[in-house]
Structure formats: C-alpha cells, structure tokens
Amino acid sequence: MSDRISIRHALKKYGNNVIIPDLSLDIREGEFFTLLGPSGCGKTTLLRMIAGFNSIEGGDFYFNDTRINDLDPAKRNIGMVFQNYAIFPHMTVRKNVEFGLQNRKLPKEKVKEQTEKFMKLMHVDEYADRLPERLSGGQQQRVALARALCIEPDVLLFDEPLSNLDAKLRVEMRTVIKNIQHSVGITTVYVTHDQEEAMAVSDRIAVMNAGVIQHVGTPKNIYQRPANLFVSTFIGRSNVMKAKLDVQNGQCELVTPSGYRAAMHNVQEKYRAPQDVIMSVRPEELLLSRDADAPGIGATVDDCVFLGLMTHYFVHLESGEEAEIIQESSIDSIIEKGTRIRLTINTDKVNLFTADGSANILTGVQNDCAGA
Numbered sequence: 001m002s003d004r005i006s007i008r009h010a011l012k013k014y015g016n017n018v019i020i021p022d023l024s025l026d027i028r029e030g031e032f033f034t035l036l037g038p039s040g041c042g043k044t045t046l047l048r049m050i051a052g053f054n055s056i057e058g059g060d061f062y063f064n065d066t067r068i069n070d071l072d073p074a075k076r077n078i079g080m081v082f083q084n085y086a087i088f089p090h091m092t093v094r095k096n097v098e099f100g101l102q103n104r105k106l107p108k109e110k111v112k113e114q115t116e117k118f119m120k121l122m123h124v125d126e127y128a129d130r131l132p133e134r135l136s137g138g139q140q141q142r143v144a145l146a147r148a149l150c151i152e153p154d155v156l157l158f159d160e161p162l163s164n165l166d167a168k169l170r171v172e173m174r175t176v177i178k179n180i181q182h183s184v185g186i187t188t189v190y191v192t193h194d195q196e197e198a199m200a201v202s203d204r205i206a207v208m209n210a211g212v213i214q215h216v217g218t219p220k221n222i223y224q225r226p227a228n229l230f231v232s233t234f235i236g237r238s239n240v241m242k243a244k245l246d247v248q249n250g251q252c253e254l255v256t257p258s259g260y261r262a263a264m265h266n267v268q269e270k271y272r273a274p275q276d277v278i279m280s281v282r283p284e285e286l287l288l289s290r291d292a293d294a295p296g297i298g299a300t301v302d303d304c305v306f307l308g309l310m311t312h313y314f315v316h317l318e319s320g321e322e323a324e325i326i327q328e329s330s331i332d333s334i335i336e337k338g339t340r341i342r343l344t345i346n347t348d349k350v351n352l353f354t355a356d357g358s359a360n361i362l363t364g365v366q367n368d369c370a371g372a
Helices: 041-051 093-103 108-121 135-149 165-186 195-201 219-224 227-232
Strands: 005-014 016-027 032-034 058-063 078-081 155-159 188-191 204-209 212-217 241-248 253-257 261-264 275-281 284-289 297-307 308-317 322-328 338-347 349-353
Touching: 005 041, 016 041, 016 058, 016 212, 032 041, 032 165, 032 195, 041 078, 041 155, 041 188, 041 219, 078 135, 093 135, 108 135, 135 165, 165 195, 188 195, 204 219, 204 227, 212 219, 212 227, 212 253, 227 241, 227 349, 241 322, 275 338, 284 322, 308 338
Parallel strands: 032 188, 032 204, 078 155, 155 188
Antiparallel strands: 005 016, 005 058, 204 212, 241 253, 241 275, 253 261, 275 349, 284 338, 297 308, 297 338, 308 322
C-alpha cells in the first residue's frame, strides 16, 4: 500500500539561514512526483526532511493521517535511491538487495523469494553473485533500485539518481524507473535539477526556487502555461522580451517594441488593462518568414545550427534584442547569416507576464501549489 504525503508550513533553517521558509504540499497516493529546481533551491533538503534525515524546525509532515515529524526514519517504511548508488562494495548483488529484508528479521524463505523477485524485475538476477565493482553504473543503479523496492516501501524517494550516468544511460534508466514505478504503484518523490528528466518521468512536478514552490502541475501544464517568469525560463528554452498590452473597447493586443501588433483573446479579465508586460516566447513559437517585406518583427540571422530534423536560428531583432528560433528543417537551403527575415508570434502559445514577472496574465494556468 502506498501513502499520500501532506506537508503543512514546513520550515527548515540552519542557524539564522532559512532554507525553506513556509512550504505546504500535497503528494497523491501512488503518483510520481518530482521536485525540480536549480542547485541550492531546497529540493534535496525537503526530500531529506520527508525521509527523516534532516531535522524539521517547523510545520507538520504526514504519511496519510500519521504525523511523522518525530518518527524514526527506520519506521517510516521508505525506500531511498541515492545519487552515488550507496550500495555496499564488499557485498554481492544478492546480499545488497536482501540487506533491508535481513534487517527486518524475516524468514529465510521470504527473504530469498523477495530478493529473487526484485532482482528479476530490475534485470540484475544474472549478476546475483557479482560484486558491485564488476557492474556498470547503470547496473549498479538497478541494484540500488531493487534494494529500495525489495522492502515493499510505502514511499519511494530518489535523490538525483541519474546524475552520475552518461547521457544515453540516463535516458534508458529514466524509462526503467518510470515503468517500474507505474507497475508497482508506489508513491514516489524524485529530486532532479534536469528539467527534461523531470518532464519525462513525472505525473506532476513542483518547480522550486529559494525554498519556495513556484508551480505545481503536470509537465504539459507547466510547459505550456507556466505560473510566472521564473518557471517559464527554467522549464525549456524561452525568448524573453519586453512588450505592452494595449486594450481598446475590451479587445487586447500585444505590442512589441518594433510596433508589431497581435490580437490576444485569452487575457484574464482582471488583467485587461493597458500595461507593460514581459513576453515569453519559446523558440518553436516564433514563426519565420524569408520575405523581408512580410508583416511581422524585423530580424537578422546571426547564426544557424542544423540538427537534422530541426534547425536552430539565432537572430537579433530590430529592437536590438536577441532571440532563438527552432523550425523544422526544410529541403531548401538553410537561411544564411546576415539574411533579413520577418517573425510572427504564435499567439495561442505565447505567455505574457506582469511587468515584475510574478504572474501569468493569460487564461489556462493550472497551479496546484498551496495558496496559488
């Protein structure tokens, strides 16, 4: 059985240094939930508070209806997978996997049965009698995962588990982790600073900055309608530009510094007033025309990178701002450096924020963050 996790007004500090000032969060039973953010944002600190490895200076942590603040880590029935695998170098794969079961004083037959089951599940049974030094990084991480799952925990915790693997193996292992989690259905909290990794594995993501949760939602929601400018720039690439919102007779128009105007039909009612805004346009949301006289924003190509399916163009606008454009590669020749082009904006996908970047003014933002 998996647990739901509820956190209310968590406080973490070291002396006078506050790491997490006031954090509330609900993680659903059986979901794959990721804490995502830059280094030092407090995500690993929060994970270790859930695990019982860090003290809690304030607030309440619950597994279902049980308050766990003062519960010994060994009694929380958690499985944990670390960045450095943390498997015992002097023990065979089998001994590593059965370690948690041995500590629980289970019958020998039960230990053997469980160990075999999870070694096979993680495809490491053929290495059962090997020492970790004879395994690859990916194989060692599979052993660590088998050991964490073997005790049948109510909550599974991952702390940057793929950071030490090469790029190809990271992609392989994140698929393994996602598939295993979905098959066993254990409530999982996963910490990473890699936004692509988070998007690939998560049911929901909490984006953190400076100990504060900025946005909680599905990967699709967070990518397409980020709650604020920080989330927009942290998740994926984004071109950030200053602009204005013009409102006449209840109709909203986006106005760029170059004078390009585009109708915006999805501005929230409370923001339908003339104001300065920050426009966040992802590279694929800028539409490129080779016709220098076409309507749009004037720009000049500075560089281009052909990556097979897609071509990336780096340009500077008439206003002096720089931008990146991604478009599907064409059979025609690549647009040369120095070529003048025109850009238009996909207004269905562009995001507009208040002048201070604190809020998305468009409809469709779905934020499960407490207090949002």
